[in-house]
Amino acid sequence: MKIAVCVSLVPDTTTKIKVDSDNKSINENGVSFVLNPYDEFAVEEAIRTKEKFGGDVTVISFGTEAYKEAIKKAFQMTADQGILIKTSSKNFDSFTVAKNLAEVLKTENYDIIFFGKQSIDYDGHIIPSMVGELLGLPAINDVVKLNIEGTKVTVEREVEGGKETIFANLPAIIGTQKGLNEPRYPSLKNIMAAKSKPIKEISPIEIEPLVNVKEMRLPPVKGKGKIFEGVESVPELVRLLKEEAKVI
Amino acid sequence: MENKILAIAEVKQGIIKNNTFELLTTARKLAESLQCPFEAITVSDLTQEQLNILSEYGVENLYNIKLSDLNAKSPISNIKYSHSAISRVVADFILSGNYTIVLLSATSFGKEIAPSLAIKTEAALGVDLIDLKVENGNLIATKPVYAGKAQVDLEFKSERVVLSLRPNVFKAEKMNSTSFTVHNIEISNITDSDFKTVVSEIVLSSGKLDVAEADKIVSGGRGLKGPENFHLIEELASVLGAATGASRAVVDAGWRPHSEQVGQTGKTVSPSLYIACGISGAIQHLAGMSSSKCIVAINKDKDAPIFQVADYGIVGDVFEILPKLTEELKKIL
Numbered sequence: 001m002k003i004a005v006c007v008s009l010v011p012d013t014t015t016k017i018k019v020d021s022d023n024k025s026i027n028e029n030g031v032s033f034v035l036n037p038y039d040e041f042a043v044e045e046a047i048r049t050k051e052k053f054g055g056d057v058t059v060i061s062f063g064t065e066a067y068k069e070a071i072k073k074a075f076q077m078t079a080d081q082g083i084l085i086k087t088s089s090k091n092f093d094s095f096t097v098a099k100n101l102a103e104v105l106k107t108e109n110y111d112i113i114f115f116g117k118q119s120i121d122y123d124g125h126i127i128p129s130m131v132g133e134l135l136g137l138p139a140i141n142d143v144v145k146l147n148i149e150g151t152k153v154t155v156e157r158e159v160e161g162g163k164e165t166i167f168a169n170l171p172a173i174i175g176t177q178k179g180l181n182e183p184r185y186p187s188l189k190n191i192m193a194a195k196s197k198p199i200k201e202i203s204p205i206e207i208e209p210l211v212n213v214k215e216m217r218l219p220p221v222k223g224k225g226k227i228f229e230g231v232e233s234v235p236e237l238v239r240l241l242k243e244e245a246k247v248i
Numbered sequence: 249m250e251n252k253i254l255a256i257a258e259v260k261q262g263i264i265k266n267n268t269f270e271l272l273t274t275a276r277k278l279a280e281s282l283q284c285p286f287e288a289i290t291v292s293d294l295t296q297e298q299l300n301i302l303s304e305y306g307v308e309n310l311y312n313i314k315l316s317d318l319n320a321k322s323p324i325s326n327i328k329y330s331h332s333a334i335s336r337v338v339a340d341f342i343l344s345g346n347y348t349i350v351l352l353s354a355t356s357f358g359k360e361i362a363p364s365l366a367i368k369t370e371a372a373l374g375v376d377l378i379d380l381k382v383e384n385g386n387l388i389a390t391k392p393v394y395a396g397k398a399q400v401d402l403e404f405k406s407e408r409v410v411l412s413l414r415p416n417v418f419k420a421e422k423m424n425s426t427s428f429t430v431h432n433i434e435i436s437n438i439t440d441s442d443f444k445t446v447v448s449e450i451v452l453s454s455g456k457l458d459v460a461e462a463d464k465i466v467s468g469g470r471g472l473k474g475p476e477n478f479h480l481i482e483e484l485a486s487v488l489g490a491a492t493g494a495s496r497a498v499v500d501a502g503w504r505p506h507s508e509q510v511g512q513t514g515k516t517v518s519p520s521l522y523i524a525c526g527i528s529g530a531i532q533h534l535a536g537m538s539s540s541k542c543i544v545a546i547n548k549d550k551d552a553p554i555f556q557v558a559d560y561g562i563v564g565d566v567f568e569i570l571p572k573l574t575e576e577l578k579k580i581l
Contacts, residue, residue, distance in 0.1 A: 011394070013512045013513065013531070013532040014530070014531055014532065015394075015397075015531075016397075016531060017394045017397040017398045019398060024400075026394070026398065037513050038513070093372075094363075094373065095366075095372075095373070098363075120394070120395060120512055120513065121393065121394060122391075122393050123376065123392070123393060123394075123395060123516075124375055124376075125359045125375065125376070126362070126363045126373060126375060127363075129360060129361075129362075129363035129364050130363040130364070130366070130367060130373075132364070132444075133363060133364040133367040133368065134367060137444070138332065138444035138445045139364075139444075139445070140360075140445055141359070141360060142356065142360075144506075157356075158356075158507060159356035159357070159450075160355060160356055160458040160460050160461045161452050161453055161456065161457070161458035161461065162450060162451050162452035162453050162458075163450070163451050164328075164447045164449070164450050164451075165447065165448050165449040165450075165451070166445050166446065166447050166448070167324065167445070167446050167448055168444060168445045168446075169444075177506075178506050178509070178513060178514070179505075179506040179507075208405070209405070210372035210373075210404060210405050210406045211372050211373065211374060211402050211403075211404055211405070212402065212403050212404075212405065213400045213401070213402060214388065214400075214401040214402065214403045215400065215401045216393070216398055216399070216400045216401075217398065217399060217400075218397075218398055218399075219392070219396060219397075219398065219399055219538070219539070222538075222557060222559070225543075225545075225555065225557075225558040225559045225560055225561055226559070226560050226561070227545075227550075227555055227558065227560075227561040227562070227563060228560075228561065228562050228563070229550075229562070229563045229564060230562070230563070230564045231562075231564055231565070231568040231569050231572050233562055233564075234562070234569060234572045234573050234576055235576055237544070237560055237562060237573070238573070238576045238577060238580065240560055241521070241542070241544070241560070242580065245521075245542045245559065245560070247464070247520050247521040247541070247542045248488065248521065248577065248580075248581065
């Protein structure tokens with residue numbers, strides 16, 4: 001099976017976000033960047049699919065030189081080769097990313113293409129479905145269970161208050177949600193082996209973005225709350241919720 | 249192109265989703281600011297009578313595509329619906345009606361079809377928006393990023409936009425329509441290849457409210473000390489009619505299912521009331537819930553970060569406070 005997994009690099013979830021002086025992006029000083037957490041499920045599922053059906057796993061990323069770190073993390077989890085669509089620009093929208101990934105993906109006949117359901121920077125939840133649309137392939141996001149039989153896939157997709165069972169034919173795009181699998185910890189041997197795996201660099205197609213960031217800012221700060229001590233303040237809390245906050 | 253707004257009213261399992269009323273209200277107000285028409289579309293098997301409720305939100309023309317007719321075109325029988333086929337028929341409708349602003353809810357359904365609608369209709373896409381305004385005739389859309397640790401104002405450089413609105417954020421306000429007509433749309437030009445994905449079954453968790461949709465949430469964290477103590481959370485939630493949530497720590501520990509996780513790698517929520525019990529408030533948790541309208545924190549550590557975002561808090565033992573709170577609420581609810 002020819003398997004692809006598309007990955008991104010994001011600030012670690014413990015990052016305290018500061019807005020940069022351009023008022024359009026975050027200040028990256030001191031921020032530690034990691035493989036997007038949802039992409040870990042995508043890489044793990046790609047590897048498990050390879051282990052079950054044979055084949056190889058190509059990791060693809062659209063981003064700056066630094067994004068090689070995300071590809072290398074996937075290598076440590078035993079992905080085979082990487083492609084970086086290397087941009088120096090910070091001014092791109094989700095369509096630019098989707099279009100560039102689609103252009104690369106269509107050069108090979110991948111049987112299945114994995115994505116994390118969204119990257120935890122812009123939280124768009126856009127790219128898997130957009131790439132699917134651009135390639136004319138079925139795309140299913142928020143997948144928590146995947147079963148491949150021949151050329152058919154059956155998935156469970158997490159929705160509000162429950163799950164949907166969805167059918168599609170391969171080739172297909174799968175967006176992975178937490179719960180699908182437990183990503184493996186790379187072994188020392190695989191960490192060493194990852195160092196010699198190839199990353200091919202290619203140039204992006206330049207696209208004028210359709211969506212621009214006009215301004216980035218921190219969310220409005222709340223006033224100081226009323227904090228009490230001990231169980232005896234429970235009746236007062238209930239009174240305030242009813243009479244002041246009017247939420248019960 | 250002259251502005252023209254289309255709101256996609258979501259009907260799921262035969263029920264009009266509450267978010268639809270928020271959506272129609274937003275569409276109506278936007279139409280007022282832009283002085284342009286707004287209409288709505290739904291893909292459903294609802295009767296005219298059932299659809300009449302939408303007339304309470306100011307929409308005059310509602311277009312309905314009959315879901316069972318659409319499903320009948322599927323190469324696989326007995327399907328619930330197909331995201332890709334719905335996207336196809338709605339996109340065709342957008343193009344033929346020359347709509348320039350398409351609004352839908354950022355629900356599981358809306359999030360799945362919005363990107364494909366944007367590509368099919370050559371529109372710019374803005375998702376999960378928490379504010380929408382018009383400045384000098386241009387749309388400015390606000391979206392939380394980094395799970396709400398920051399937010400951005402977006403502007404669009406295209407003739408058409410597809411915008412999804414975060415549920416529970418925009419207000420639903422009634423305003424009776426001066427007239428109301430339901431137009432049934434004939435489905436044409438649909439082929440087997442439009443049914444790329446088909447939903448064969450929908451299983452709902454037994455009677456449980458989902459955190460993503462709930463108006464009130466009671467969440468528990470490590471302070472509960474073990475999965476066996478979450479009945480305290482459930483009992484409080486039950487009195488309030490709230491959904492139960494959880495911190496990442498307790499989900500990762502396997503105490504609670506992932507579907508309950510609130511935070512950067514879980515769900516981002518904006519309920520009217522969020523009660524955090526035994527949750528210290530790691531930055532990734534705060535990101536997911538700090539836009540809640542009223543936050544109550546209960547924690548034994550007075551320096552816990554959760555108190556910094558709380559409107560009300562009690563420093564103390566959750567094992568004493570939760571039963572007492574449940575008892576006090578029972579008296580008045």
